Structure formats: C-alpha cells, structure tokens
Amino acid sequence: xxxxxxxxxxxxxxxxxxxxxxxxxxxxxxxxxxxxxxxxxxxxxxxxxxxxxxxxxxxxxxxxxxxxxxxxxxxxxxxxxxxxxxxxxxxxxxxxxxxxxxxxxxxxxxxxxxxxxxxxxxxxxxxxxxxxxxxxxxxxxxxxxxxxxxxxxxxxxxxxxxxxxxxxxxxxxxxxxxxxxxxxxxxxxxxxxxxxxxxxxxxxxxxxxxxxxxxxxxxxxxxxxxxxxxxxxxxxxxxxxxxxxxxxxxxxxxxxxxxxxxxxxxxxxxxxxxxxxxxxxxxxxxxxxxxxxxxxxxxxxxxxxxxxxxxxxxxxxxxxxxxxxxxxxxxxxxxxxxxxxxxxxxxxxxxxxxxxxxxxxxxxxxxxxxxxxxxxxxxxxxxxxxxxxxxxxxxxxxxxxxxxxxxxxxxxxxxxxxxxxxx
Ligand SMILES: *Cc1c(COP(=O)(O)O)cnc(C)c1O
Numbered sequence: 001x002x003x004x005x006x007x008x009x010x011x012x013x014x015x016x017x018x019x020x021x022x023x024x025x026x027x028x029x030x031x032x033x034x035x036x037x038x039x040x041x042x043x044x045x046x047x048x049x050x051x052x053x054x055x056x057x058x059x060x061x062x063x064x065x066x067x068x069x070x071x072x073x074x075x076x077x078x079x080x081x082x083x084x085x086x087x088x089x090x091x092x093x094x095x096x097x098x099x100x101x102x103x104x105x106x107x108x109x110x111x112x113x114x115x116x117x118x119x120x121x122x123x124x125x126x127x128x129x130x131x132x133x134x135x136x137x138x139x140x141x142x143x144x145x146x147x148x149x150x151x152x153x154x155x156x157x158x159x160x161x162x163x164x165x166x167x168x169x170x171x172x173x174x175x176x177x178x179x180x181x182x183x184x185x186x187x188x189x190x191x192x193x194x195x196x197x198x199x200x201x202x203x204x205x206x207x208x209x210x211x212x213x214x215x216x217x218x219x220x221x222x223x224x225x226x227x228x229x230x231x232x233x234x235x236x237x238x239x240x241x242x243x244x245x246x247x248x249x250x251x252x253x254x255x256x257x258x259x260x261x262x263x264x265x266x267x268x269x270x271x272x273x274x275x276x277x278x279x280x281x282x283x284x285x286x287x288x289x290x291x292x293x294x295x296x297x298x299x300x301x302x303x304x305x306x307x308x309x310x311x312x313x314x315x316x317x318x319x320x321x322x323x324x325x326x327x328x329x330x331x332x333x334x335x336x337x338x339x340x341x342x343x344x345x346x347x348x349x350x351x352x353x354x355x356x357x358x359x360x361x362x363x364x365x366x367x368x369x370x371x372x373x374x375x376x377x378x379x380x381x382x383x384x385x386x387x388x389x390x391x392x393x394x395x396x397x398x399x400x401x402x403x404x405x406x407x408x409x410x411x412x413x414x415x416x417x418x419x420x421x422x423x
Contacts, residue, residue, distance in 0.1 A: 003238045005284060005364040006030055007390055009324040012286065012362055015388065015396055021362070022287040022304035023386040023402070024373045026062060030282035032392070035069045038274070041249025045256070047269025051095040053230050054080040056275025056370035057283070059387055060087050061399035066278065074230075074273035075114070078105050085112055095227070095273060097141065097188060099163055103130040110135065117141055117188050117227070121169040124176055139186030139227065140165060140173050144207060148191045150199050156192035164189060170211070174219045184224040186271070187212055194233035194276060196240050201228055202251030205270075209259040216265065227271040228252070234280040236318050236367050243277070276370040283369020285309050285385075289361045298335050300357045305339025306346045307382040309368050310375040313345040320366040321349055329355035337363070341380050373400075383408060 006027040007015075015025070035050070042048040051074035052066050058080060063073065064087055072093040073084035084094050094114035098105060101123065109116055110131040117139035118124065128134055143164025148155045158164075165173055174185060187208055192200055205228060212223050235242045252270065260268055285308055291301030311317035321337060323329075331353040339346040348365055357363075376384045383403035388396050 001235065001238055001240075001242065003320045003322070003366055004327075005322050005324070005366065006282070007284070007364070009362070011390070011394070012324055012364075016286070016288075016362065018396075019386060019388060019398070020402075022285060022302070022308050023388050024308070024368060025284055025286055025388045025390055025396075026059075026279070026369060026399070027282040028065065028389055028391045031062065031065055031279065032069075034278065034282065035066055035071065037245050038249075038272075038278075039069060041245045042252070042270060042272075044249070044253050045270045047225065047267075049269065049271050050278070051093075051227075051271060051273045052278055053273050053275030054083060055374060057279040057372075058083055058374055059399055061389060061397070062279065063087050074275075075109070078102075078108055081105070081108050081112060081114070090114075092137070095139075095271070097139075097227075097229070097273060099141075101126075106130040115139055115186065117186065118173065119163060119165075121165050121173045121176075124173060124180070128180065134177060134180040134182050136182060137184040137186070137224065138177055138182045139188050139225070140170055140177075142167075142170050142187055142189040142208065142211060143191075144189075144211075148203075150197060150203060155195055155197075155200065158191045167211070171215065171218060174215055174221050178219060178221050183222065185215075185221045186225040186227055187215070187223065188227035188229055190229035190231055190273075192231050195231055196233045196235055196243060198244055198247040198251060200231060201248045202255050204228055204231075205252045205255045206259065209255055212268065213259060213263040213265065216263070223265065223268055225269040225271050227273060229273045230275050230277075232272075232274055232277040234276055234367060234370075236320065238320060245277075279369035280367050280371075281369060283367075283372055285365040285368040285372065287363050287365065289357050289359050289363060292357070292359060298333065300335050300337050302337060302339060302348070302363060304348070304365070304385070305341045305380075305382055306343065307339075307341070307376050307379060308385050309348065309365060309372050310377070311371060312348050313343070314375070319348060319368065321352065321354065322364045322366065323355050323357055324362040324364060326355035326357075326361070331355055333357070341382065343379070378408060381408060 051072040091113035096109040099119040141164040287304035293299040306313040386402040387400040
C-alpha cells in the first residue's frame with residue numbers, strides 16, 4: 001500500500017515557519033476515526049473497554065481525545081499513573097499493568113482505585129504488605145510459555161519473556177487471592193508484539209478464554225474481564241497489509257461464542273490495552289535535511305536524531321520516509337539518512353532508495369505516533385523535540401514544547417561552574 005503523509009507539503013511549509021524542525025506531528029482526524037472503528041469492532045461485547053497504553057504516547061492532550069470515546073489508561077509506572085490522574089482517569093478507568101513493581105507504585109495505584117494486574121504470584125504477598133489488603137477486583141498476568149505460533153509462523157516467544165505467571169501459578173494465584181478476599185477477577189496476557197495479522201487476537205482470546213473456563217470451574221471465582229492487552233501492530237512497511245480491526249473484533253467474537261458463552265460466561269467483559277494501534281500511524285517525525293555527505297556511502301544528515309526516534313537504532317525498525325514535494329520523482333538515489341549522535345547506529349534509514357534530496361528538503365518519517373517520542377532519551381545532550389497536533393479544522397496546536405538547555409540541566413540542584421549556576 002502506498003504510504004502518503006497525513007499532512008500536505010503546503011501545510012508543512014506553513015507549520016515550519018512557526019515551529020522549527022524537528023518535531024512530532026499528530027493527526028487528530030486519524031486518531032478519532034481509528035478509535036471509532038475499534039469501538040465498533042468490539043461493540044458486540046457489552047463491557048468492552050480500551051485502556052490506552054500510556055507508555056506509547058504519554059501526552060495528556062492526545063489521551064484526552066481518547067477519553068472522549070470512553071478509553072481508560074493502561075499504566076506501568078508512577079508518573080504514568082500521575083498523568084492518568086491528571087486527565088481525570090481514576091478508579092477502574094486505570095489498569096495498572098506493571099512488572100517488577102516498586103511498593104510505592106502499588107500504593108499509589110491503590111490510592112487511585114486502579115485495577116491492579118499482578119505480574120507474578122509473589123506479588124500477592126508483596127501487594128498485601130504494601131497496601132495492607134487485597135483489592136476486591138484484581139487481575140493476573142498469564143504467560144503460558146513456549147512459542148506463540150500462527151499456522152507454523154512463529155509470532156513471538158513468550159517462553160523467553162519476563163512477564164506473567166505460568167499456568168500452575170495462575171491457578172494457585174486465583175485460589176490465594178480468593179482466600180484473601182478478592183471477589184472479581186481478570187486475566188491478562190500479551191504474547192506477541194506488533195502483529196500484522198487478523199489472527200493474533202482471536203488466537204490469544206482462545207488461549208485466555210479456555211483458561212478462564214477452567215479457572216472458573218476449578219477455583220469458583222467470578223471472572224469479570226479478560227484483557228487481550230496490546231500487540232495489534234501497524235504496517236510500518238508499505239508492503240504490509242494493514243490489520244482489519246473489524247475482522248479482528250469478529251474473530252474474537254466467534255471464539256467468545258464458542259468458548260465462553262456455552263460455559264455460562266457470556267457476561268465477561270473484553271478489555272484491550274492497545275498503544276501502537278491507537279497512535280502509531282497518526283504521528284510522524286518531521287525533520288529537515290541539513291547536510292549531504294559523499295564518502296564511502298551517500299549520506300543525508302537531518303536535524304533529528306535517534307533521541308527523537310529510537311526504533312531504527314534500537315530494533316533496526318523500518319520507518320517509511322517521504323521527501324516532501326518529491327513524492328513522484330524517481331527513487332533513484334541510495335542514501336543513509338543519518339542523525340547527529342556520535343553513534344553509528346543513529347540512522348533513520350540505511351541504503352534506502354529515495355528521490356534526490358537537497359539541503360532544506362523536509363522529510364516526513366512515518367508511523368512515529370507510538371513508541372516514538374516516548375522512547376526518547378538525552379544522549380549527547382540532545383534535547384527532545386516539540387509535539388504538535390494537527391487538528392481536524394486544519395489548525396495546529398503545540399501540545400508539548402521542545403526541551404531547552406535549562407530542562408536538560410535542571411536536575412543539577414547545586415553544582416556551580418565558576419559563579420554560574422546552570423539552570
Ligand atoms: C507495551 C504494552 C502495551 C501496548 O503495546 P502495543 O504494542 O503498543 O499495543 C499494552 N500492555 C502492556 C502491559 C504493555 O507493556
């Protein structure tokens with residue numbers, strides 16, 4: 001599928017007059033259309049709720065948009081809980097799906113009334129010590145181990161993942177929690193990441209639904225929800241076929257009717273904790289070509305670097321690039337698109353065929369709306385960029401300003417260089 005930026009060159013030329021590159025730009029229209037489609041796909045389930053994975057795009061302005069559609073927040077840290085509280089999410093609007101959790105984070109999650117999703121059986125005692133009781137509603141994270149396969153294709157390797165409890169531990173945990181007073185139970189699993197197939201969720205649902213039926217029978221607990229978590233991917237590469245969320249919703253429904261309904265469990269709510277699927281395609285990184293370099297390879301140096309988008313450096317991930325205004329020019333130049341870090345993996349693309357790039361050209365790096373800005377760091381003393389929202393009416397709102405040197409130095413409370421306090 002041809003990848004076209006959600007912003008035109010004319011609009012972008014206008015935006016860069018006011019906001020210097022690089023920046024992340026988000027598409028309000030796309031975000032809204034997508035959440036509507038997701039809700040429709042799961043409308044058959046009365047209790048359905050999406051808990052947006054805050055870590056993917058921790059920006060309150062964007063989460064506010066999702067909140068309009070009834071989304072909750074999936075958190076895994078203290079500050080993510082703070083952010084959720086700030087957007088008005090509290091109580092069962094927060095899912096706390098953390099791992100290796102510090103006691104004070106359990107305390108805060110409990111104070112907000114969040115649903116706590118336990119990553120390990122030992123966390124039952126740990127939680128009880130931390131907050132003084134076991135909540136009435138509680139969830140456990142399941143990891144059946146082994147390989148997760150779809151018709152012989154290995155999707156991911158849960159047996160190698162640090163998350164979740166084994167099958168035996170899950171049963172044991174439910175019994176223990178019930179004995180300690182828990183009344184409503186949830187099951188959660190995240191077994192494959194960035195899946196670009198309509199089969200992942202239905203297959204995961206089957207694993208979880210079958211476990212739920214056994215759990216309810218053997219332990220007598222009431223299972224209130226099953227959390228399919230994240231993992232629905234996006235087509236980063238133009239060759240990939242995008243997921244059809246309607247087909248995914250229908251697939252889960254079929255398994256629900258096949259496994260849960262006959263077991264008298266037709267009241268179980270389906271939850272999701274999608275991050276990438278909710279925001280990924282609806283954000284891009286806008287950067288400018290500032291250098292061209294002809295050595296052993298052809299390089300284009302841009303004003304963004306891995307600090308703004310780490311996925312290519314970290315995972316070798318593909319992000320499509322559009323050279324604005326040259327969409328129809330022949331892609332006859334082979335470039336490495338490089339950032340300015342003193343790290344040779346700081347490249348947004350390697351040996352990529354693109355139109356001839358001139359200094360000053362604007363490049364749109366696609367699909368940075370999730371796990372993009374959020375993964376940023378400050379290596380080489382580089383500062384994080386602004387985040388902008390392209391609204392439905394065509395106007396642009398600054399939803400996070402760019403960092404300044406004083407942000408970078410702010411954690412030195414008292415170090416003085418000469419007489420100058422860095423602030
Ligand atoms: C990262 C994460 C998600 C979101 O994953 P996506 O791949 O962005 O959908 C959901 N739940 C948990 C527990 C996670 O760690």
